Amino acid sequence: METVNLPTAQGYGEAMHLAWRLLRQRFWSFVWLFVLAGLLALLPLVAVGLLQHFVARLALLWQLILLLVVNAFIVAIFRSIGLALAGSKADFAAFTGWLLRSDTWLIALLPALYGSIVQQLYPSPPPGAPAAAVIHFFLSPNYLLIVLLGVLVSPWYQYAFALYGTGGFAPVQAYRLALRIYGDRLRWLFFPLVLGLVVLLALVVSGIALALVAGLLGALLHLLGLVALSKALTAILIALFLALFLSAAMVFMTASLIVAATDLPRAPAAGEFRP
Secondary structure (H helix, E strand, O other): OOEOOOOOOOOHHHHHHHHHHHHHHHHHHHHHHHHHHHHHHHHHHHHHHHHHHHOHHHHHHHHHHHHHHHHHHHHHHHHHHHHHHOOOOOOHHHHHHHHOOHHHHHHHHHHHHHHHHHHHHOOOOOOOOOHHHHHHHHOOHHHHHHHHHHHHHHHHHHHHHHHHHHEOOOHHHHHHHHHHHHOOOHHHOOHHHHHHHHHHHHHHHHHHHHHHHHHHHHHHHHHOOOHHHHHHHHHHHHHHHHHHHHHHHHHHHHHHHHHHHOOOOOOOOOOOOOO
8 A cells, every 4th residue: 555645733733734734736637637527437337327217226326336435435425635635646546546445445335334324224305305304314313313313423424535535545454444443542532523614604605695796686687687697697697606616525525534643643642542
């Protein structure tokens, strides 16, 4: 396995600062990487979608394969962002090279199984379901349980992805080391939740700014009698904003987790518990 020399951090603020610096320096290169990765993902995702439609009796298998593909791509993104953090080139060739590794699919299998099991136990409303059914689901104890499980379980495999992609660890070693977030590295367990709240705050602030700009532009075009153009530009602005914001959020959160993961292999201090 290939190890990446990464910057380290001892706290949330330091990890997020390093991730923010990477985001400012390399944002547009990652945008193009995500565009190419998205185009590459279309083939397996469309194929699985067709199989779900024409061979519905194997829906559970197709769902598992779909989640496996998504998680394998996420693992490869962890690798690419880790390379960028280390000052190396994170191009599409490096991304696809990591995606073709058998261990990448092996480490992606566990969260795919987890997601598939949760979906079977607590199925979400199907597309097109009545609004009342959707609201009932989100307010139900089942949804709260899914959220709680996500907060407690998803950091484990996220840190495992980081350790596998950048730390030179095999999948089993990466998952074992990631268990330290439930022991002597407990402070990192809720770091993904904190990152999510930070991103949500940024979304609210930037969304308000976008609404002001779109509103002023729309009012101006309405005054000029260009109503159709106003609607089209508003839709384009919203789509572009969401695409860029999601790209930035992906880089920021992933880079933060990668930096945080560098603390997990460190030997425990005297008296610290290590699972």
